[in-house]
Amino acid sequence: MDKVFIQGLSIQTTIGFYPWEKEIKQTLVIDLTMGWNTALAAENDELAKTLDYAEISEKIAEYANKTPVDLIETLAERMAHYLLTQYNIPWLKLKIGKPGAVHNAVTVGVEIERGQQS
């Protein structure tokens, strides 16, 4: 399956388990790979027939700021569901890193795959 991807998308949002985290914005870094038949767009050079990575990058930032949650697991699950249904994506891999969370780690986070990869 062909893929459209977004790598290292940095967004600011309110997220975290601890009360102090609910008062601030923190950086999340998102890597997203989406299964898609890219030949459809290439055939007649049409943006409308592919996944617009610019549009999806904006939607991801908007979505992350809609309803604050405690865990990045929760955000990943909800965001994956939103993207799969909104864009008819058959399969995706979504990684969310929270680089400021553990001071002696480069980053920490979760990676999930949802849907069917044919």
Ligand SMILES: Nc1nc2c(c(=O)[nH]1)N=C([C@H](O)[C@@H](O)CO)CN2
């Ligand atoms: N697996 C996870 N572990 C932790 C999370 C999380 O979202 N998933 N969150 C926290 C705190 O919010 C942390 O980021 C504060 O430093 C702790 N562990």
